[in-house]
Amino acid sequence: MITDVLKGQRADYIEIRCEESQATSIVYRGERLEEISRALNSGGNVRALVQGSWGFVSFNRLDGLREKVALAVEEAKLASREPFVLFPTKPVVDTVTPQLKRDATAVPLATKKELLEGYNDIMLSSPKIQSTRINYRDVKRRITFANSEGSYIEQHKTDLAGRLTAIAREDNEVQQAGISLGSNGEFSAVEGLHEKAGEVARRAAALLSAPQVKGREYTVILDPILAGVFAHEAFGHLSESDHVYQNENLRQIMVLGKRFGGKHLNIIDDPTMVDLRGSYAYDDEGTPTNKTYLVREGILEGRLHSRETAAKMGERATGNARAINYLFPPIVRMSNTWIEAGAVSFEDMIGDIEEGVYVKDWYGGTTSLEMFTFSAGEAYMIRRGKLAELLRPVVLTGNVFNTLHNIDAIGDDLDMNQGGGCGKGGQYPLPVSDGSPHIRIRHCVVGGR
Amino acid sequence: MKDLRKVLHSAQKVAEQAEVFSASARATTIQFEANELKQVQTKESSSIALRIFREGKVGFAVATGGGWEALVDMAVETSQFGGPANFEFPSSQNYSKVRIYDPKIKEVPMEKMVVMGKELIARIKGHTLEILCDVQVTKGTSSVSLVNSQGGEGGYEKSFFGLGLEGILVRDTDILWVEDSASSCRPDLIGIDDLANRVIWQLEMAKKKAAVCSKLLPVIFTPHGVASVLLSPLVLAFNGKTVLEGASPLKDKLGKQVFDKRLSLWDDATVAYGVGSYPFDDEGVPSLRLPLVANGVVTNFLYDLQTAALAGTHSTGNGRRGGGSPSPAISSLIVEKGGISFQAMVEDMKEGLIVEEVIGAEQGNLLGGDFGGNVLLGYKVENGEIVGRVKDTMIAGNVYQVSRELLGVGQETRWVGGILQTPPLYCSGVSVTTRGS
Numbered sequence: 001m002i003t004d005v006l007k008g009q010r011a012d013y014i015e016i017r018c019e020e021s022q023a024t025s026i027v028y029r030g031e032r033l034e035e036i037s038r039a040l041n042s043g044g045n046v047r048a049l050v051q052g053s054w055g056f057v058s059f060n061r062l063d064g065l066r067e068k069v070a071l072a073v074e075e076a077k078l079a080s081r082e083p084f085v086l087f088p089t090k091p092v093v094d095t096v097t098p099q100l101k102r103d104a105t106a107v108p109l110a111t112k113k114e115l116l117e118g119y120n121d122i123m124l125s126s127p128k129i130q131s132t133r134i135n136y137r138d139v140k141r142r143i144t145f146a147n148s149e150g151s152y153i154e155q156h157k158t159d160l161a162g163r164l165t166a167i168a169r170e171d172n173e174v175q176q177a178g179i180s181l182g183s184n185g186e187f188s189a190v191e192g193l194h195e196k197a198g199e200v201a202r203r204a205a206a207l208l209s210a211p212q213v214k215g216r217e218y219t220v221i222l223d224p225i226l227a228g229v230f231a232h233e234a235f236g237h238l239s240e241s242d243h244v245y246q247n248e249n250l251r252q253i254m255v256l257g258k259r260f261g262g263k264h265l266n267i268i269d270d271p272t273m274v275d276l277r278g279s280y281a282y283d284d285e286g287t288p289t290n291k292t293y294l295v296r297e298g299i300l301e302g303r304l305h306s307r308e309t310a311a312k313m314g315e316r317a318t319g320n321a322r323a324i325n326y327l328f329p330p331i332v333r334m335s336n337t338w339i340e341a342g343a344v345s346f347e348d349m350i351g352d353i354e355e356g357v358y359v360k361d362w363y364g365g366t367t368s369l370e371m372f373t374f375s376a377g378e379a380y381m382i383r384r385g386k387l388a389e390l391l392r393p394v395v396l397t398g399n400v401f402n403t404l405h406n407i408d409a410i411g412d413d414l415d416m417n418q419g420g421g422c423g424k425g426g427q428y429p430l431p432v433s434d435g436s437p438h439i440r441i442r443h444c445v446v447g448g449r
Numbered sequence: 450m451k452d453l454r455k456v457l458h459s460a461q462k463v464a465e466q467a468e469v470f471s472a473s474a475r476a477t478t479i480q481f482e483a484n485e486l487k488q489v490q491t492k493e494s495s496s497i498a499l500r501i502f503r504e505g506k507v508g509f510a511v512a513t514g515g516g517w518e519a520l521v522d523m524a525v526e527t528s529q530f531g532g533p534a535n536f537e538f539p540s541s542q543n544y545s546k547v548r549i550y551d552p553k554i555k556e557v558p559m560e561k562m563v564v565m566g567k568e569l570i571a572r573i574k575g576h577t578l579e580i581l582c583d584v585q586v587t588k589g590t591s592s593v594s595l596v597n598s599q600g601g602e603g604g605y606e607k608s609f610f611g612l613g614l615e616g617i618l619v620r621d622t623d624i625l626w627v628e629d630s631a632s633s634c635r636p637d638l639i640g641i642d643d644l645a646n647r648v649i650w651q652l653e654m655a656k657k658k659a660a661v662c663s664k665l666l667p668v669i670f671t672p673h674g675v676a677s678v679l680l681s682p683l684v685l686a687f688n689g690k691t692v693l694e695g696a697s698p699l700k701d702k703l704g705k706q707v708f709d710k711r712l713s714l715w716d717d718a719t720v721a722y723g724v725g726s727y728p729f730d731d732e733g734v735p736s737l738r739l740p741l742v743a744n745g746v747v748t749n750f751l752y753d754l755q756t757a758a759l760a761g762t763h764s765t766g767n768g769r770r771g772g773g774s775p776s777p778a779i780s781s782l783i784v785e786k787g788g789i790s791f792q793a794m795v796e797d798m799k800e801g802l803i804v805e806e807v808i809g810a811e812q813g814n815l816l817g818g819d820f821g822g823n824v825l826l827g828y829k830v831e832n833g834e835i836v837g838r839v840k841d842t843m844i845a846g847n848v849y850q851v852s853r854e855l856l857g858v859g860q861e862t863r864w865v866g867g868i869l870q871t872p873p874l875y876c877s878g879v880s881v882t883t884r885g886s
Contacts, residue, residue: 025773030694032759035509035774036530038523042514043494056490060514075489078479078559113530131694167696167816174698174817215845215882216663246483247581249619327492364812370624371841373809373823395809397823397843399884401622447821447843447882 005065006148011048011073013086015147017284018044018062019326021139022105026112028120028134036113043326048072049086053079056329087310087317089287091150096281104160104187105140112136115190119197123166126201128208130169133178136162138185143284151286158185159277159431161421164197168204175207175392178377180362180419182277182431189418203378203390212392213379215448219356220396220441221349224415226359226376227436231339232422233365233372234400235260235267236434239294239302240320240332240424241309243369250369251313253401258300261404264342267295269304271319271335277418278335278432282319285330289319294337295404306332324427331425339436342410349409349440356382357446362420363393373397395447403441411437450604452517453596456499460521461598464501464508464528468538468597470731470770471497476589476609479562483581484570486563499524500774502534507755509774536758538597544728544735548721551635554588554608562586565612565641572645573616577652580616580627587611588636593731601733609724610636611867614648625838626825627651628806629673632867634722651805651826657837659829661883667801667856668844668879669794674804674827675784675874676865681811682818682848683714687741689752689767689777693760696816698849702747709855711787714742716751718766718780724867725781732768732775739765741782751777784871787858794857794875796833802881803828803835804844813845821845843882851876 006014020042027035045058046069055075057068104112116134123132138160145153165178177200183189222230237243244250271280271289282288285307293301305313306321309332321330350358361377379391398406414437421429453469460467473495480488498511499520508528510520566584573582587609594604613630629647631639670678691697699707718736720726729735732754740748752760753768753775769778795803802824809822824842828835852874859872 029690032694033530033532034690036527037509037511037773038527039510039772040512040516040519040523042516053486054488054490056488057493058491059493060495062514071491075491075559078489078563079486081485081487109526109530131696167694169695172698174696175814176816215843215880217884246485247617247619249579250624253619253622327494329488329490364809366808366812368624368626368808368823368825370622371808371823371825373812373843375809375812393814395812395821395843395845397809397841399841443884445841445843445882445884447845448880 005069009069009073011050011076013049013148014069015047015145015285016044017326018144019141021141023137023139024105024109026116026136028116028132030131031124036109045326046072047329048076050076052081052083054329058327084311086307089307089317092282092286092288093152095154097156098158098185100158100185102187103158104138104185105158107187119164119193122194122197123164123201126166126198126205128168128170128205129166129201131167133163133165133167136190145284145286147286153282153286155280155282157280160185160189161429162190163419164193164200166201166204168208170208173208175204177204177207182418182420184275184277184279186275206390207392210390210392213357213394213446213448215446217443218446219353220444220446221356221358221382222439222441223360224413224436224438225362225417226374227439228338228417228434229362229365229374231267231436232334232337232434233367233374234398234403235294236269236334236337237367238369238400239269239304241303241305241313242332244303245309245312254300254303256300259298260295260300261298261407263297264410265295265298265404265407266293266340267337268293268340269320269334269337273336276336276416276433280335283321283330284323285321287317287319287321292318304332304334306330322430324430328427331427333424333430334422334432336416336432337434338414338416339410339439341412341414341437344409344411346411346413346438349411349438350382351385353382353385357391357394358382358387359394359396362417370401371397371399397445397447403444406442406444407439408442409440411439413437450594450596452497453594456497456517456520457596457598460499460501460524463521463525464503466502466534466538466598468500468595469497470595471495472591472593474589474591476587477559478585478587479559479566481566481570481582481584484574486566489559498770501528503528505534507531507534511772536754538599539601539733541600541602542733542735544603547719547726547728547736549605549607549634549726551608551722553636554590554610557588557610557636562588569612569614569641569645572641573614573648576649577618580618582614582616585613595733597733603729603733605728608634610639612639612641612644614644616648625655630866631864632724634724638722654828654835655826655838659837659839661802661829661839661842661881663882665878666881667798667875667877669801669803670874670876671803671805672863672865672871672873673806675871676869677806678804678810678820679848679874680869682815682820684779685815686818687750689750689756689760691816692750693756698818699747705747706745707747707849708742708745708852710745711855711858712742712745712852713785715740715783716767716779716781717783720781723781725779727780730766730768731770732764734764734766734768736766736780751779753777779868782869786860786862786872788860789857789875790860791873794859794873795830795835798830799832801830802839803830807844818848820848841884844879845882846879851879
């Protein structure tokens with residue numbers, strides 16, 4: 001059908017992406033099961049390239065596909081950029097299906113509810129807990145991609161994401177703590193968290209009497225989860241070529257071979273890793289995926305590309321053009337991003353810090369390319385080489401052009417984090433994972449009152 | 450409506466009460482990237498959602514692009530585990546007219562939108578030649594229909610026109626972002642002049658750099674700054690759900706003075722041509738102009754049907770759907786303007802900051818009212834004059850502390866992002882942290 005539709009259209013390139021998905025979502029708010037719902041979703045889009053400009057049409061109904069293709073071609077003709085040729089990829093015909101031990105989307109609703117209710121009860125029965133939030137969502141998608149070059153790829157994907165939050169209250173003071181969950185659809189990611197649920201509740205209650213850090217520069221140690229968020233925010237986004245390819249000044253700053261950090265620093269993006277949330281075989285332009293060293297031994301070695309950005313920068317497409325769903329065109333995104341393990345033990349890292357901050361777990365992160373912030377779910381003072389008192393949640397900030405140089409120790413304990421999701425250009429939350437060993441950063445600005 | 454009735458009819462066979470809601474939209478966006486027209490896109494979407502009460506419990510399912518036949522079965526499945534059905538769907542009502550559709554939207558040619566984008570970029574480049582702008586010009590229409598088993602029924606059409614610009618200026622390793630947008634249901638109300646002037650003002654103020662030390666300082670939040678920093682914790686605190694579960698710092702504060710006397714705040718779903726306006730909410734409850742804060746006193750919270758029933762009160766017409774089941778959410782928020790001009794606020798400052806945009810502002814303890822983050826765009830004031838842009842600077846504070854006593858509420862009010870109308874707010878005692886001190 002698709003080849004028929006593409007016949008006779010006057011465009012340099014056309015692609016069609018169709019998607020069917022089924023999602024389950026469960027939300028607890030306090031003792032109340034606030035939402036338990038099922039959603040069916042189907043739709044598609046057409047993207048056409050004519051003389052260097054794009055037309056894009058998305059829709060829910062597949063009828064009249066030929067007219068939709070014609071509309072995308074018409075739209076593309078409205079614009080008039082310099083013509084270019086997409087980075088060439090070989091036409092592929094393939095079907096990709098995930099191999100899961102226990103597919104979350106096939107687990108009965110009653111089992112999911114019972115499990116989550118168990119965590120909720122643990123948190124609610126903990127002292128000083130006023131309320132809780134549990135968010136759980138799993139989704140199964142089938143995405144069919146075809147283009148005018150002869151590719152036809154069917155990918156089946158699953159994803160699971162969630163968060164447990166405990167909210168503590170005393171008088172007018174409200175504090176919260178939580179943990180994020182995620183997997184490529186494997187249900188085990190949400191099982192056996194009873195102990196962790198209890199810890200989250202105890203931490204939220206402890207925050208009520210915890211002090212606020214005094215805002216200033218500190219030496220900080222980041223745990224693997226937060227260091228992964230740091231790698232994603234502080235460097236990953238700057239490696240997305242769509243920020244760079246049309247900006248001559250940024251291209252000069254981001255010239256390959258430039259030093260960004262010490263010799264011990266290696267940052268990688270790799271969708272080919274098995275069984276992670278950011279893993280996939282082909283991106284949403286049908287490009288097969290690759291492992292990309294963004295930084296090797298402290299030096300800028302590569303960046304993430306779509307077929308357009310690769311062509312315009314004279315580099316190779318890396319398979320990082322991703323769309324959150326059929327409503328959006330693919331844009332350059334990360335997949336699984338991490339800092340490679342070094343050799344320093346945690347004891348050596350903390351041992352010579354007179355006064356510093358140890359930050360753990362993820363709460364959020366964002367970047368303006370140059371400046372970035374990320375916040376810790378858990379923070380402790382470090383005094384005389386030892387962990388000391390619990391602190392109220394802290395926000396850390398930095399500037400990519402000097403903070404990476406300030407990493408002076410990289411641990412030996414790499415761990416990947418699958419919680420959360422990435423947002424860019426209105427497309428949120430895209431499944432990604434990130435990771436790192438423990439790292440130590442000198443002169444890091446920590447906000448506080 | 451015919452499809453809706455079909456679903457309603459088959460749902461009524463298995464449920465005590467039922468409600469069918471459908472939304473569809475079509476929007477075309479002209480996108481400029483790095484000053485050039487990169488892409489034109491059209492998005493069409495439609496969805497249909499079913500909510501039922503079955504054996505006293507709520508079930509919910511939603512489908513896009515077909516699959517309506519499965520809706521009833523899916524809703525029945527979820528109802529087994531659903532919460533108690535403790536409210537009624539609203540029966541037939543007379544909704545008052547809210548102006549949200551302008552037929553002129555159909556007549557805006559794409560070519561005119563292309564010209565708008567080009568002219569806007571030309572204006573900004575006329576001020577700063579090296580700037581690279583991403584511009585979006587969007588026009589669209591949407592429609593909503595609703596029918597329930599209690600005789601309730603309604604439908605409306607809405608139009609939308611929006612213009613947004615994000616500019617990036619890179620010099621060595623210094624990156625400056627400027628940004629502004631405007632939107633309305635009425636295309637004639639959106640022009641390039643105001644937007645261009647505001648962005649040019651940002652560029653002008655950010656021309657020089659200024660240094661700041663770590664300490665407590667007064668801060669003027671511009672309308673942009675109010676939206677970026679102060680809005681999120683307040684929206685969360687006035688949400689009836691947060692209040693019901695006892696997690697809102699305002700939960701016992703109805704009728705009490707919590708904010709400065711000069712502060713008044715409304716949620717207003719009836720603003721003519723406001724992009725957040727509607728004649729009835731996504732559950733068929735008529736829209737209101739609802740005072741949340743009157744002269745510093747907390748007066749109302751936002752409710753949907755279910756939350757209101759649990760809290761023993763009435764829906765305020767704020768039941769909104771973001772793809773899932775209804776939940777309380779704002780329509781448009783309006784902060785009443787005050788008596789001091791922006792210029793007078795600046796002149797009043799010996800040393801302080803003007804904050805336009807903060808990144809990471811939503812990463813702290815929002816429930817507790819904390820705000821904080823890295824100042825993406827902000828200016829230093831010395832002896833009553835703006836001296837330049839600050840960088841590598843964090844602010845931190847608590848919205849309840851800073852708004853208990855304000856230094857001033859501005860005279861000049863404006864819309865930000867189509868859903869907040871606010872003047873600048875002049876606050877004291879915000880913690881500022883910067884590098885190397």
